[in-house]
Amino acid sequence: MKMLSIPLLAALLTLPAGASAADDADLRALRDEVARMRETYEARIDALEKRLLDAEAKSASAAAVATQAGTMAAAPPAAPSGANAFNPNVSLILSGQYGNLSRDPAGYRITGFHLPGGPLGDITPQRGFSLAESELAISANVDTLFYGAAHFAIHPDNTLSTEEAFVQTTALPSGLTLKAGRYFSGIGYLNEQHAHAWDFVDAPLAYQAFLGGQFNNDGLQLRWLAPTDTFLEIGAELGRGANYPGTGRNKNGSGASALYAHLGGDVGDSHSWRAGLSLLTTSPQDRQWDDIDTAGAGVSNRFSGSSRLWIADGVWKWAPRGNANSTNFKLQGEYLRRIEDGNLTYDTQAASLGTATGSYAARQSGWYLQGIYQFTPYWRVGLRSERLSNGSVDYGANNARLLRPDYAPQRNALMFDYNPSEFSRIRLQLAQDKSREGITDNQIFLQYQMSLGAHGAHKF
Amino acid sequence: MFNRSIKLTLALTLGAIALPSFAALNILACEPEWGALAQELGGDKVSVYNATTAFQDPHHVQAKPSLLARARNADLVICTGSQLEIGWLPILQQQAGNPKIQTGQPGNFEASRFVRMLEIPGSVDRSLGDVHPGGNPHIQTDPRNIGLVAEALAKRLAEIDPANVAHYQSSYKAFAERWKAAVSNWEKQAAPLRGMNIVVHHKAFAYLENWLGLQEVAALEPKPGVEPTSAHLAEVLAQLQRQPAKTVIRAAYSDGRGSDWLAERAGIPAIVLPFTVGGSERAKDLFGLFDDTIQKLLSALK
Numbered sequence: 001m002k003m004l005s006i007p008l009l010a011a012l013l014t015l016p017a018g019a020s021a022a023d024d025a026d027l028r029a030l031r032d033e034v035a036r037m038r039e040t041y042e043a044r045i046d047a048l049e050k051r052l053l054d055a056e057a058k059s060a061s062a063a064a065v066a067t068q069a070g071t072m073a074a075a076p077p078a079a080p081s082g083a084n085a086f087n088p089n090v091s092l093i094l095s096g097q098y099g100n101l102s103r104d105p106a107g108y109r110i111t112g113f114h115l116p117g118g119p120l121g122d123i124t125p126q127r128g129f130s131l132a133e134s135e136l137a138i139s140a141n142v143d144t145l146f147y148g149a150a151h152f153a154i155h156p157d158n159t160l161s162t163e164e165a166f167v168q169t170t171a172l173p174s175g176l177t178l179k180a181g182r183y184f185s186g187i188g189y190l191n192e193q194h195a196h197a198w199d200f201v202d203a204p205l206a207y208q209a210f211l212g213g214q215f216n217n218d219g220l221q222l223r224w225l226a227p228t229d230t231f232l233e234i235g236a237e238l239g240r241g242a243n244y245p246g247t248g249r250n251k252n253g254s255g256a257s258a259l260y261a262h263l264g265g266d267v268g269d270s271h272s273w274r275a276g277l278s279l280l281t282t283s284p285q286d287r288q289w290d291d292i293d294t295a296g297a298g299v300s301n302r303f304s305g306s307s308r309l310w311i312a313d314g315v316w317k318w319a320p321r322g323n324a325n326s327t328n329f330k331l332q333g334e335y336l337r338r339i340e341d342g343n344l345t346y347d348t349q350a351a352s353l354g355t356a357t358g359s360y361a362a363r364q365s366g367w368y369l370q371g372i373y374q375f376t377p378y379w380r381v382g383l384r385s386e387r388l389s390n391g392s393v394d395y396g397a398n399n400a401r402l403l404r405p406d407y408a409p410q411r412n413a414l415m416f417d418y419n420p421s422e423f424s425r426i427r428l429q430l431a432q433d434k435s436r437e438g439i440t441d442n443q444i445f446l447q448y449q450m451s452l453g454a455h456g457a458h459k460f
Numbered sequence: 461m462f463n464r465s466i467k468l469t470l471a472l473t474l475g476a477i478a479l480p481s482f483a484a485l486n487i488l489a490c491e492p493e494w495g496a497l498a499q500e501l502g503g504d505k506v507s508v509y510n511a512t513t514a515f516q517d518p519h520h521v522q523a524k525p526s527l528l529a530r531a532r533n534a535d536l537v538i539c540t541g542s543q544l545e546i547g548w549l550p551i552l553q554q555q556a557g558n559p560k561i562q563t564g565q566p567g568n569f570e571a572s573r574f575v576r577m578l579e580i581p582g583s584v585d586r587s588l589g590d591v592h593p594g595g596n597p598h599i600q601t602d603p604r605n606i607g608l609v610a611e612a613l614a615k616r617l618a619e620i621d622p623a624n625v626a627h628y629q630s631s632y633k634a635f636a637e638r639w640k641a642a643v644s645n646w647e648k649q650a651a652p653l654r655g656m657n658i659v660v661h662h663k664a665f666a667y668l669e670n671w672l673g674l675q676e677v678a679a680l681e682p683k684p685g686v687e688p689t690s691a692h693l694a695e696v697l698a699q700l701q702r703q704p705a706k707t708v709i710r711a712a713y714s715d716g717r718g719s720d721w722l723a724e725r726a727g728i729p730a731i732v733l734p735f736t737v738g739g740s741e742r743a744k745d746l747f748g749l750f751d752d753t754i755q756k757l758l759s760a761l762k
Binding site (some may be wrong): 002141147155170171173174175176185223224225226228229230231232233262264265266269272273274310317321322323325327369377378401411420421422423452455456457458459460 | 480508512513516518520521523524525526528530532533537543546547548549553555556557558559562563564580586590595642685686687688715
């Protein structure tokens with residue numbers, strides 16, 4: 001550009017000089033004018049030169065980057081800008097089902113297991129079409145120290161519940177993670193998983209009988225992962241314990257504590273496993289439930305005391321060479337044993353033989369074992385077998401007033417599901433439910449579960 | 461005495477569980493190509509564990525207990541990024557109790573940040589299949605990308621482990637020279653492949669196609685991540701009548717049924733590319749990976 005500009009300026013300078021007829025004053029004025037013009041042009045030329053140099057430098061570096069990348073196209077895309085860029089991950093689970101039950105679910109009860117009205121309503125199977133639980137999940141890193149997540153369940157009766165809403169640390173060293181808020185307790189294997197990640201329409205009987213389906217807690221959770229190549233995790237929780245088997249309470253301190261350890265690893269490329277042992281301790285105060293007494297009357301009873309639930313869990317997964325896309329198999333089982341001691345008040349409403357308080361000591365247990373086999377991409381078949389044991393139940397002074405059925409509730413279920421993608425599932429479940437003494441309920445469920453929004457990451 | 465026996469038991473138990481090595485920099489590589497690259501650059505200064513093998517689909521891996529244990533002890537995780545590991549890496553980050561590997565920390569290295577991404581979708585919708593908003597994540601099929609990632613990784617290793625800066629610099633320099641020579645050699649060998657029509661199983665080879673000038677005429681998956689259907693395979697077969705291809709290629713971890721079906725009917729070879737280190741007998745390291753890839757592709761021309 002400089003090469004072109006100099007002759008141009010020279011021409012401008014020589015042109016007026018050639019007009020010799022003009023007088024000196026005019027000539028001076030013209031020269032001044034030209035001098036001003038030259039100054040202006042030079043300044044502009046300098047500016048242009050600078051811009052040219054900058055542009056050349058930029059394009060050279062861009063070309064270098066492009067050459068390195070092996071192609072001559074645009075640089076990597078810029079990160080999204082604007083306030084929306086910080087929006088958290090949002091996902092929504094949509095689920096609905098159709099249930100065909102051979103027996104009327106009205107008054108559903110697991111024989112020998114005393115569930116309060118709330119959890120009992122949650123586990124009672126539904127007939128006909130119903131919307132299952134829709135779940136809205138929102139999560140993101142809060143800052144460099146914390147991660148936060150909330151899961152809201154929208155129930156078919158248009159009520160909303162907070163399944164989880166917690167913050168957890170991401171910056172504690174040495175394998176430590178601290179969580180605060182409401183969370184699904186880390187006890188057992190299935191408890192921490194959301195319903196849409198279950199392999200069957202319903203939770204196992206043992207989870208229904210001992211945890212009302214699933215146990216969440218308001219409190220603190222501390223986990224420690226050992227610095228070993230074999231997975232060893234130890235967790236401890238302190239919390240309110242307001243949910244069954246605990247009760248709401250008006251007290252300082254903790255109403256529920258949990259302790260658990262998990263061990264896991266791989267065997268070759270094709271097998272992986274995890275096993276665990278957990279203890280959940282709650283102290284229910286006036287936990288109330290409805291029952292039928294020895295006189296055949298409907299009574300309301302309540303229990304106060306201590307409740308300890310032990311869970312032994314194990315899961316083993318197989319996929320050829322660790323590639324689960326075509327075929328894979330999962331075997332999963334848990335054994336739960338609950339020990340409750342305290343006082344039981346019989347017939348609190350004095351509706352039958354009159355209110356009476358006595359001691360209560362119960363040792364009950366249950367297990368389930370299930371296998372899920374994906375035999376071809378997208379298609380899985382699963383079988384679940386489960387059984388509860390009434391073990392020993394001692395009502396003390398109330399032994400003559402309350403029934404102590406010697407009955408082992410059981411249920412078997414077969415399921416098929418079709419998973420066209422990671423985000424959708426359609427499931428058929430056939431079950432024979434003998435959780436009520438003397439009643440065999442043949443159940444057919446058809447269910448869909450779909451997720452939209454952010455790509456979820458699932459636990460093992 | 462009692463105390464001593466407890467200590468002994470504890471020591472034996474911990475010994476049996478096998479403590480990781482503390483001397484070297486612990487690296488968890490999400491895919492074997494990054495593990496191999498870290499080993500090239502780190503040598504004996506690093507201890508590398510690969511989260512996946514060449515026979516696993518890195519989209520669909522679970523946050524297994526073994527991976528959590530390795531993530532717990534990692535000084536550095538090296539992943540492709542671009543949402544390839546979105547189904548499992550976030551769980552490792554949340555549950556491993558390891559601040560070093562959190563997003564944004566030096567101990568979290570995303571290879572796809574250092575290369576130019578291809579196939580960045582204009583819009584994302586799940587009806588389009590398994591699309592990645594950041595672009596096609598299978599960047600390792602172009603060796604020039606490996607070169608770019610190597611440079612960035614060498615810098616990162618030096619940042620995390622400043623005591624061994626000289627080692628990482630010199631091993632990068634040596635690797636970069638060998639790699640440059642190897643790339644130009646591969647390009648010479650692969651010259652006859654330019655313009656060759658291919659069918660792919662999954663859209664996993666965009667970078668390889670871009671590098672060697674291969675023409676992808678069809679994919680067996682009707683949408684990315686959706687297994688081939690018989691209807692779609694028939695369409696591809698019909699398309700090949702009009703627009704013939706030399707071969708149908710797939711990664712070592714892909715199911716072979718679709719490409720074998722098509723290969724038989726279209727009378728073209730089905731080629732299994734190693735896709736990453738360990739994906740074939742010859743793909744023992746990064747050099748072997750591309751030696752084998754080029755040789756296998758050239759066999760389609762015979």
